Amino acid sequence: MKVKTYEEINERIRKGEAVVVTAEEIIDIVEEKGIKKAAKEVDVVTTGTFAPMCSSGAFINFKNSKPKIKAQKVWLNGINTYAGLAAADIYLGVTELPDEDLLNKVFPGNFKYGGGHVIEDLVAGKHIKLKAISYGTDCYPKKEIETVIDIKSVNQAILTNPRNAYQNYNVAINKYSDRNIYTYMGILKPNIGNANYCSAGQLSPLLNDPFYKTIGIGTRIFLGGGEGYVYWEGTQHNPYVKRGPNGVVRAPAGTIAVVGDLKGMSPEWLKGTSITGYGVTLTIGIGIPIPILSEDIVKYTAVKDEDIYTQIVDYSKDYPNGVNKSYGEVNYKQLRDGYIEIEGKQVPTGALSSYKKAREIAEILKRRIKKGRFELTKPVKSLSSGE
């Protein structure tokens, strides 16, 4: 049943009257007051997540030199960028590494600095060395430049991430290898010595809107400390995975593509990340407000960690070989409590996703909305939901 509209909610935000709670707080509210009353009383539920998100990067347009250069290859702090665009446009990918990096030649590699770290440094206001080379044309005669840029001096810096905020993710184990394995899910000890997960569970944006009823193209979000928007469904977006009775996906499913002005973001919420033996990436803070338009929606936002299940996947043999096999299902309450049972063994858990930071993001977003500084947008198009 519909209870309110975007316009009504925004009107209340403008007046400073909106009732905004986090995705944790709504759980108790629904438990105490019931769905009907909660849907009437609450206007917005805020979510949050803070985790490594490899499909990310930034478009940068730097001020061209005099004479001008049609930059063909461009490095920022020694990190190669993609320059196959117009003269002074580049795309800096977060997993890019320096050309001279030892990679995994001395295994496991350290991967101390890469694209993600450049973005963090840029947002922190640091000076970044830019080197560009080209072949020279009549209109762009310069063949090489070395200069220094910073976030203020570039014309545009636009964080543009094709796949973020995965709706649920695998729990990773090492079942078959007799040594530590070094994966994007962290270090996995032999004999199922640990189990690593990566989701904010009950706080995670897409787990609070399992059928993408409110999160769609055009949704305004908290991105890297500033503001951003969902611009498309993310790459690998897949709504067709198995779901629980509550509609929540039981494996990695939906994703979103997001965009926002890097100039308004903060290094606190964009962290260069070094994953031993794997590579570099960027850890990103994302928070999405969910407008309580109906009783269904408030019910979805009240989802609890114990009702969100995911699959245990082996990263020593199955995952690398594309074998889709599960070694059991666990929920996020068990994962967050520190131990899960796999094949009769108590296995300690670790996470790549920071629940503490996810909670802070949901709180910050709540505060911004309450103060009237952040209004909600109605999506111009929905993400495909598989419904």
Next chain:
Amino acid sequence: MIKKRVVLTFPHEIVSQPVVYHLVKDYNLMINILRARVTPQEQGRLVVEISGRKKELETGMNYLAELNIDIQPLAQDIKWHESKCVHCTACIPHCPTNAIFLNRDTMKVSFDKQKCIACELCIPACPYQAIEIVI
């Protein structure tokens, strides 16, 4: 009985000597080796927990000092940079002594120097270079 956790750094000319044997035999000390790394021709590093009578522990330490072995309290060895930590918990399953631990209500990671045995397992597990070994 008192107990001390120390990091001993051996100059390369001492690496071939049975120093731990002498600590046990001559000074009646109990040695629990927490970690050892010996690179011949370079230097040796030994992380130990030493327990014994106060007097004997003191004279044992003097014996080490006379051999030019550098003695550092263990707590100074591993540094956890709180400002770099994002509390993701990737390190938690790797710490054998719960020196790095998680408050499951606040989901905040903390570090208890007293429990740290400087095994260094947490260092590669941290994606934010928040844990550092200080030599």
